[in-house]
Amino acid sequence: MIKDTKLAVLIDGDNIPSRYIKEMMEEITKYGTPTIKRIYGDWTQPHLKKWKDILLENAITPIQQYGYTTGKNATDSAMIIDAMDILYSEKVNGFCLVSSDSDFTKLATRLREAGMEVYGIGEKKTPNPFIVACDKFIYLEILQPNEEIKDAKSGKTTKVKRKFDAITPQVIKFLRNTVADAADEDGWAFLGDVGSLIMKKQPNFDARNFGFDKLTPLFNAINKFEIEEKTQGNSRFKLIYVKNK
Known part of the structure; x- marks a missing residue:
C-alpha cells in the first residue's frame, strides 16, 4: 500500500549512475509521492551528459552548481542548503536522498530530528554512517536484475546476472x-x-x-x-x- 507521503527527491548527480533512473523512480513511488524532484551537478561537465538526456522524461529539475573551489564538493553543499529550505517550507513530510556519499549523514540525521521520513538510495559502496542515518536505505543494485560490466580493453558493456548476498x-x-x-x-x-x-x-x-x-x-x-x-x-x-x- 502506497503511503500518502509527499517526498522531496534530491539526487547527487556527481556519483549516481543515470542507468538506474527508471527503476529508481518506480521504487520511490512505493514510499510516497515525489512532489519535488531535483538533481544537482555542474551541467557544463561532460560526465553528466547521460543525465541531461533523461531528465525531461522523468520531470526532474536540474540545479546548476559550479565547482567554485578545487577539492570542495559544491554539489553536496547545494543539496544540503536546498533540503533545509524545503524542510522549513513544510511542503513535504519526507525526503529521498539519492547519493552514495557519507557527506549527507548529518543532513539525514537533522531531517529525521525534524520529524521527516528519510529514505536513502545509493550504491553498495555507500558508507555505513549514511545508511544508518536513514529510516530505510535501498541499494541501487537490487533495482536491476542484471549488472552492467564494462570490458577494460574493448570498452564494450555487457549485462550479466547480478550476484545476490549469501544468507549467512x-x-x-x-x-x-x-x-x-x-x-x-x-x-x-x-x-x-x-x-x-x-x-x-x-x-x-x-x-x-x-x-x-x-x-x-x-x-x-x-x-x-x-x-x-x-x-x-x-x-x-x-x-x-x-x-x-
Whole structure:
C-alpha cells in the first residue's frame, strides 16, 4: 500500500549512475509521492551528459552548481542548503536522498530530528554512517536484475546476472532475534511487525539483497521458521505470522 507521503527527491548527480533512473523512480513511488524532484551537478561537465538526456522524461529539475573551489564538493553543499529550505517550507513530510556519499549523514540525521521520513538510495559502496542515518536505505543494485560490466580493453558493456548476498549464519541469527523480539507469548510474530523492526535495526536490510521479492519467501527458504496465515476476528483477510523453530 502506497503511503500518502509527499517526498522531496534530491539526487547527487556527481556519483549516481543515470542507468538506474527508471527503476529508481518506480521504487520511490512505493514510499510516497515525489512532489519535488531535483538533481544537482555542474551541467557544463561532460560526465553528466547521460543525465541531461533523461531528465525531461522523468520531470526532474536540474540545479546548476559550479565547482567554485578545487577539492570542495559544491554539489553536496547545494543539496544540503536546498533540503533545509524545503524542510522549513513544510511542503513535504519526507525526503529521498539519492547519493552514495557519507557527506549527507548529518543532513539525514537533522531531517529525521525534524520529524521527516528519510529514505536513502545509493550504491553498495555507500558508507555505513549514511545508511544508518536513514529510516530505510535501498541499494541501487537490487533495482536491476542484471549488472552492467564494462570490458577494460574493448570498452564494450555487457549485462550479466547480478550476484545476490549469501544468507549467512549472522543473517539467520539477526532474523531469529528480530522474530523473538516481535513475538507474542506463544512465539508468533506478525510479519509486518517483524519487517518494521528489521528496518529500524538495519535500514539497508532488504529481501531483494538475497534474491527474494518479499520477506515471506526469504523466511521460507531459510527453513528455520514456521510460517502461518491467520485471520483476525471476522476479517476476511489473512495475515502472515512467523515463529522460530
